[in-house]
Amino acid sequence: MTAQDVLDLSAAQTARTIADRGASAADVVTASLARVAANAALNAFVTVASEADVRVAADVAPQGILHGVPVAVKDNIATTTLSTSCGSRILAGWVSPYEATAVSKLRAAGAVIIGKTNMDEFAMGSSTENSAFGPTRNPLDHSRVPGGSSGGSAAAVASGACRIAYGSETGGSVRQPAAFCGIVGVKPTYGRVSRFGLVAFASSLDHIGVFGRSVDDAAVGLQVIAGHDPQDATAVDVPVGDYRAAAGRPLTGLVVGVPTEYYPASLDAKIRAKCDRAIDVLRQLGAEIRTVSLPHTDLAIPVYYILAPAEASSNLARFDGVRYGPRAAADDLSDMYERTRSEGFGPEVTRRIILGTYVLSQGHYDAYYLKAMLVRERITQDFANVFASGVHVLFTPTTPSPAFTFGARSDPLDMYLSDIFTATANLAGVPAMSQPIGLVDGMPVGGQLLAAHFREADMFCAAYALEHALGPEALA
Amino acid sequence: MSTAMETDVTAGFEMVVGLEVHVQLKTQTKAFCGCSTNFGAPPNQNTCPVCLALPGALPVLNARAVELALRVALGFGFTVNARSIFARKNYFYPDLPKGYQISQHDTPIAEHGRLDIGLLINGEPRVIGITRAHMEEDAGKSIHDRYESATAVDLNRSGVPLVEIVSEPEMRSPEEAGAYLRTLKQILLYLDISDCNMEEGSLRVDANVSARPFGQVRLGTKCEVKNMNSFSGVERALAAEFRRQCGVLVAGGSVQQQTLLWDGAKGEIRPARSKEGSSDYRYFPEPDLPPLLISDAELARVRETLPELPAARRARYAAMKLSEYDVQELTADPATGPFFEAVLALHADAKSVANWVNGEVRAVVNERDTAWDAMSLEPARLAALIDLVRDGVVSSSAAKKIFAQLLVSTDTPRAIAERDGLVQVRDDNALAGWVDEVLAEHPVEAARYAAGEKKLVGLLVGLVMKKSQGRADPKLVNQLLSSRATG
C-alpha cells in the first residue's frame, strides 16, 4: 500500500498500518504535504510545515492512537513550531513560546502537525473571507466559501490532505464549515477540552473542535484532546467516555428530539427534505422520534452578538504592541496603541470590538450585556428541560443554506444570521456535531446532532448509525 | 477681606474621609499563575505566558490567596459571600498586560466589616465601617525617568495577589484616618497575611476626601488622593487637600471631582496625570473564572487557623495587672507577645518580665532591626537572668551588663555573673568591713549619721557600693547601716 493510499484510510487505520509497519509515518506525512501542495489554490493553510520537519516529527512520534497521523491545526491554537497568527496582521508571524494543551495531547498521541489552517481573523466570521491572508476556497466548488471561521481546517480535510483537523468554535465555526464542505465537525461540551493555548475570541463561548472525514475520525480526534486541564479553570474534571465504543450500537431506546424551532416555515425545502429523510433513517434504525420545543431559540443570535463581541473587545485588548507582535512607529503611547491596533485589525474585528465595547460601556451594560446573560440562561434551560424529559439527542439542520458564493453575505447581519442553528449550542455549552446528510444542488448539507452536557457518546452513537445507514449516498 | 483670607479657611467645615487600602498578600506565587512574587528580581524575570498575557493563556486562582483573603474577612468581622465573582476592569496601560485587571466588582469575597480604631469620641469607642474587601491582581510597574522619552515596563509585579479594603466615608479627621490605618495594619500583621511595607508597596493607601459645612447631611464632592508613602504622609495629605477644598468653597467655587497626587517632599497636592479614556472601565464577569465558592466548612477551617488578634491579647495582658503602657508596648506588633509569654512561662512576675521585654530587649530588637524570634536570645536565658535579680544574686545594673553578654555568649547568666565578678556580695563580714572602712574614711558624715541624720544613708550606701566596685548587695548594706545608726 502506498503512502498516498494510507492517507485515504481512516485515522485509526492509518495509525494501525504504521504501527504494523505497513507504511512509514514519515512517508505518510510527506504524502499529506504533497496533497496540501496540490491543493494550494484552496489557500487552506497559513503556514505549512516543512517536509524535513514533519519527517523528523513522524520518526519520533510516540506510538499512540494517532501514531504518524497527519493533522492540521487552526491558526489560533498555539504551537511552538509553527506560527499562530489567528488570520490577523496583528499576529503575523507570531510563534508562540508555549504550546496549547490540546496540541501537547496531540503530539503525545503520535499525531504530526502538517500546518496551521486559515481562518476568519480571530475566528470572527462564517466564511473564512475575513482572513488577513486571503480567503479559503471550498474544495467542492472554488467559487464558494468553505464556511468559517475554521474554513481552512474544513478545506484541509475535505481536500484529502488529512483525515483529522482541529478548529475552534464560538458560534458554529466548526459545524458550519463541516456542513459546507461535506465532512464531520464536532464541538464538545464546554469544559471538555482545555482552552489553554486557544487564542480567545469570546471565552465563555470558545471551544476547540474537531473535523473528521468520517464520524470515526472525528471521534478519535476528540478522544485524544478531551480531558481535564489544571491550566484552564473552566475545564471540567469529568471522566472522558469512549466515543468510539458507540460505533455499531443499535439505536433501540435512543430518543431523538426534533425541535420545531429549527424547522421554520422559511427553511429551504430541499434542506428540510434531507433532514426529514435522515430522521426517517434514525426511526428505521430503532430510535424513537419525538417533536420537542426549545422556545428561546430565536433569541440566540441577538444574545450571541452581544456577548461574543463584548468578551472579544476585552480579549483583544492585549494586542497593544507592548509585549509582542508588530508595533506601529509613534512618539506617543496613545498614538502607538491606536496605530498598532488599527493597522493590525481588519474591518470585521474592528466592527465587533466597537460593538462589544459599546454594549459594555456606561449606560448600556444593563440593557445589552446583562440582559443577554439572563436570556442566555433561558436558552440553556431550554436544553436542560428537553434532555431532562428523556430526550437523548436532538436532530436539526446545521445551517439554513448550503455553502454560499464569495461576497454573497456582504451585510454583517446577514452573515451573522447564518449561525442561527449553531450558536445555541455554544451559548448552552452542550455538545453538538454536524455530519453530511446529502447534497442540495450539488453542495453538501449538514445534519446536526446535539446532546446533554458531557453526553458526547450519545451523539456519536446516533452519528455512527446515521453515517452507516446513509452510506455514500449522503454525498450523492 | 484680607484678614478673612488669613483666618483658617477650614473653620465651619467638616472633613469626610474614606480610605482604600491595597494589601499585597504574602503568597509564594502570583494570583493567577505560578510565577514567584519575590521582591527585587531582575525586571520581567518573574513572568510567564499568563502574566505576560500571551495569546491563549488563561488564569487559574491561587488557593493560598483565597485563604489569606478569608483571614482578612474573619479578622475584621466581615460577612463572607458564599459565592463571589471575579470581573474584568478594562483599561489600557502598558503595565496592564491583558488590557484588563481581574478584580472583584459587584460581588466581592467579603462585605460589611468594622474596625474599632482605638479612639474615644465623647467617651464612645470610634468604630469605622468597612464596606468591603475584595481580591484582585496587581499591575506591573512603569518607570518614566529611566530612559529618554520612553517608559520602561517591568511586569514582575503584574498578577501579584492583593486584597483591597474599602472603608465607609466615616472618618472625620486626619487623626482618625491615621488611627484607622495603624489599627488596620496592626491587625493585618497579626493575621500574617502581608508584609504591610508601604515603601516596598506591599501596602498602599488611596484616600477619598470631601468637605462639607458642619450640619450638612449631603456629602460634598470628593477627590481621590494617591501616592502617599507613609501613614503620616496620609495625614498630612488629607489636611492639605481638605484645606484646598475648603478654600475653593469659601471662595464660592465648587470642588471638581479629580484624582490628585501627594508630593511628600514638597508637602503639596497636585493633579494626577490623566489616563486618557480610563473613566469607563466596562466591568463584566471574568468568563475565564467560574464563581468562587466558599463553604461554611472552609470558613470554619480558616477560622481555626486564625491567630489571636490585638484586642484579645491586650485584654489578656491587662488582666495580668500590667500598666496601660506595658500592654500597648507588648501588643504593638505580633511578635513581642509570644516572646514575652515564653519568658513569663519561666518567670512568673509579669511586671518585671514586661520591664525587660519593653526595655532592654526591645532596644536590641530595634537597634539590630531584627525579628524577635531571629534574635540570639532564648527566653529561658532571659528568665534565668530575671531570676538572678529577684533572688538578689545580681543587682539591676549588673543584670544589664549580663544581658549585653547574653547576646554574644552562650554561657548562662549565672556563669557570666561569676565570670565577670558581678555576683552581689552578701557575706556579712565582707559587707561589715566595707561599711567600717567607709565610716572610718568619712568621719564627719559618720558622726552626723550616727546622730540621727538618716538622709545620709543614701550617700553612705553609694560609697560602700563604690568601694565594693558595685558588688555589694545594696539592700544588705542599707540594713547594716541602719543597724549602725541605731546601735
Add this chain to the structure above:
Amino acid sequence: MAVSDADVLHVAALARLAMPADRVPALVRELNGILDHMAVLETVDVTSVGDDARTAMPRRDDIVGSVPLARPLAQFAPSPRDGFLLVPRLSTHSQLGATEGDE
C-alpha cells in the same frame, strides 16, 4: 437607543482604535442595524432567571512553577532593553517618576 457618531468615536477611543471620520457613518449604520436586531431581547421576561452555577472555581496550590517560555521575552518583545519593555511615553506624562499602574 440609536448609536450616534459621537458614540462610535467615544467607544473607539475606549478601545484604542483610530477612527477616521469617513468610516464613522458606515459603522453607525451597521451598528444600528445590528442593535435593532437585538431589540427583541427587551421583550423577554427574565425575572425568574437564576445565576448560572455550572462549575465552581478550581484553585491552584501556591507552589512556584509556571509554564516555561520556549523563547525569552527579549526575543519577541518589540522593544526590549536591560530586561525592561520600552514603550513611548504618554505625552501627558510631562513629569517623570515611577507610577503605580494600579488604578
